[in-house]
Each structure stands twice: as C-alpha cells, then as structure tokens.
Amino acid sequence: MLIDILTLFPDMFTGFLAGSLLGAARQRGLVDVRLFDIRDFAEGPHRQVDDRPFGGGPGMLLMPGPIVSCLEHVQAQASPPGSVILLTPGGRRLDQEGVENLAARERLLLVCGRYEGFDARVSQAVGAEEVSIGDYVLSGGEVAAMVVVDAVARLIPGVLGDEESARHDSFSGPGRLVEGPQYTRPRDFRGLHVPEVLLSGDHRRIEAWRQEQALAATRRRSAATPTPGAARRSQP
Numbered sequence: 001m002l003i004d005i006l007t008l009f010p011d012m013f014t015g016f017l018a019g020s021l022l023g024a025a026r027q028r029g030l031v032d033v034r035l036f037d038i039r040d041f042a043e044g045p046h047r048q049v050d051d052r053p054f055g056g057g058p059g060m061l062l063m064p065g066p067i068v069s070c071l072e073h074v075q076a077q078a079s080p081p082g083s084v085i086l087l088t089p090g091g092r093r094l095d096q097e098g099v100e101n102l103a104a105r106e107r108l109l110l111v112c113g114r115y116e117g118f119d120a121r122v123s124q125a126v127g128a129e130e131v132s133i134g135d136y137v138l139s140g141g142e143v144a145a146m147v148v149v150d151a152v153a154r155l156i157p158g159v160l161g162d163e164e165s166a167r168h169d170s171f172s173g174p175g176r177l178v179e180g181p182q183y184t185r186p187r188d189f190r191g192l193h194v195p196e197v198l199l200s201g202d203h204r205r206i207e208a209w210r211q212e213q214a215l216a217a218t219r220r221r222s223a224a225t226p227t228p229g230a231a232r233r234s235q236p
Contacts, residue, residue: 001105001156002082003033004074005145006067007112008049010035012142022150025159033149034074038062041069050115059116067111067118068125074109082107084128085148087141088117091130094148096176098131102148103155110148112141178221180213 005013017023017033025031042049043065050060075081083105092098102108111118111128123130133144153159183194197209 001031001103001152002078002107003031003149003152004036004077004082004107004109005033005112005149006036006038006070006074006109007140007142007145008038008114009112009140009142010037013146016146016149021159022153025153025156028158030156030158031153036070036074038066038070041073042066053116057116061116062114062118062122064119064121064125067122071109071111071126078107080107082109084109084111084126086111086113086118086123086128086130087133087144087148088113088130089132089135089137090117091132093132093134094151096151099148099151100155103152108148108152110141110145112145114140175218177214178217180210180217 007013013033013035017026022031022033026033039047039049042063048063049066050062053059053061071084083102085102085108087110111122122128131144131148133147138144183198187194187199195209197205200206
C-alpha cells in the first residue's frame with residue numbers, strides 16, 4: 001500500500017514512521033509512506049498558505065490553491081491516483097469498519113489540516129472524503145494522520161507477526177465487540193487472581209467465558225459513551 005501525507009509539518013512524522021511495527025513494515029516493503037510539504041506549493045515571496053475567512057470570524061483558513069496544487073503534483077507521481085482523505089472534524093467518524101475500508105485500498109492521500117481548517121472548495125475541487133478521528137479539538141491533522149496510518153497498516157498482511165491478532169482485536173469480527181479482559185503471569189498479583197476458567201485447560205469453557213466478557217465489556221462501553229454533540233467546530 002502507498003500512503004502519501006500532505007502536511008505543513010513533515011518533521012513531525014520522522015520518529016513515528018521509523019519506529020516499531022510501522023518502521024519494520026516500511027523496511028520490508030509492505031507499506032510505503034511518503035511526506036510532502038504543502039508550503040512548497042504556495043505562491044509569493046512569503047509562501048502564504050492561510051488567510052482570513054470571508055464573512056469574518058476568528059483564526060485563519062487554509063487556502064485552496066497550495067493544497068490542490070500539492071495534491072495534483074502528488075497524484076501524478078504514482079498510479080493509481082488514490083483516495084484523497086481530508087482529516088477534519090466534519091468528516092465521518094473513524095471506526096474499525098472504516099479502517100478496514102481504507103486498508104482495502106491501494107493508495108491513500110492524507111491531507112492534514114491546520115488553523116481553523118480547510119477552505120470548503122478543497123474538498124469540492126478534488127472530490128475528497130472527509131474523516132474525523134473523534135469529537136475533540138487538535139492543533140493539527142498530523143496526529144490524526146498518524147492514527148489513520150497506524151490503524152490501517154496493522155491490517156496489511158504481513159505487518160503483524162500473528163495475523164490472528166488483528167482478527168481478534170476490539171471492534172473486529174462478528175458483532176464488533178470490545179475485547180474482554182486478558183491476563184498473563186503471575187497468577188496472583190497483589191491479591192488479584194487470574195480467573196480459574198483461564199487455568200482450566202478447557203478451551204470450550206474458555207471461549208464461552210471470553211465471549212461473555214466481550215459482550216459485557218461492549219455493553220458497559222455503550223452505556224458509558226456520551227451522545228456526540230450536534231455541532232462541530234471547524235478544526236484539523
């Protein structure tokens with residue numbers, strides 16, 4: 001898979017892309033992640049990428065020109081042109097089903113917002129999809145892009161050492177259940193004991209217990225999850 005990231009701060013990704021599973025996956029050629037600086041496509045002596053919004057309001061908006069020019073340049077560098085994803089709170093909230101959808105694609109172009117967000121014509125000009133990683137405010141889309149890259153990369157065959165691991169993750173598989181509690185050594189930690197069923201060796205009982213615990217964890221999470229607010233502020 002090819003993932004292109006368009007950002008005003010490419011240096012933020014240096015450590016992230018080199019570390020852990022993602023770094024190993026890149027070295028093995030399982031995923032290729034390329035960085036592009038949007039400011040390189042800005043015009044004028046000051047390379048301006050933002051301006052005040054028409055109609056007034058606080059902050060600055062990212063101008064459409066530099067972003068669209070950067071996207072067109074990046075798309076021309078490889079085939080297919082790929083799916084353009086704007087990281088913005090107005091987009092579809094990312095869940096595991098959405099991650100699986102993205103992971104099935106051959107190429108992604110992730111565009112990181114900044115300031116008060118994008119001029120609306122960016123999405124219209126390039127036919128972009130809009131994705132949000134949650135109903136909260138970030139300083140920029142770079143962290144959101146890292147979330148998308150990490151979640152997508154681990155679903156690419158060969159990235160994880162154990163392919164079964166991804167299939168049994170929370171929100172994966174039938175019912176999209178939250179994974180229940182798990183335990184490792186020691187059996188007794190400060191008076192807290194591993195459930196006896198996990199020590200029984202009875203795989204049928206263990207599987208039934210894990211399914212019961214996953215259902216209970218999912219119900220608890222659903223009960224504790226607040227209803228998202230109707231209004232979303234424009235942010236990266």
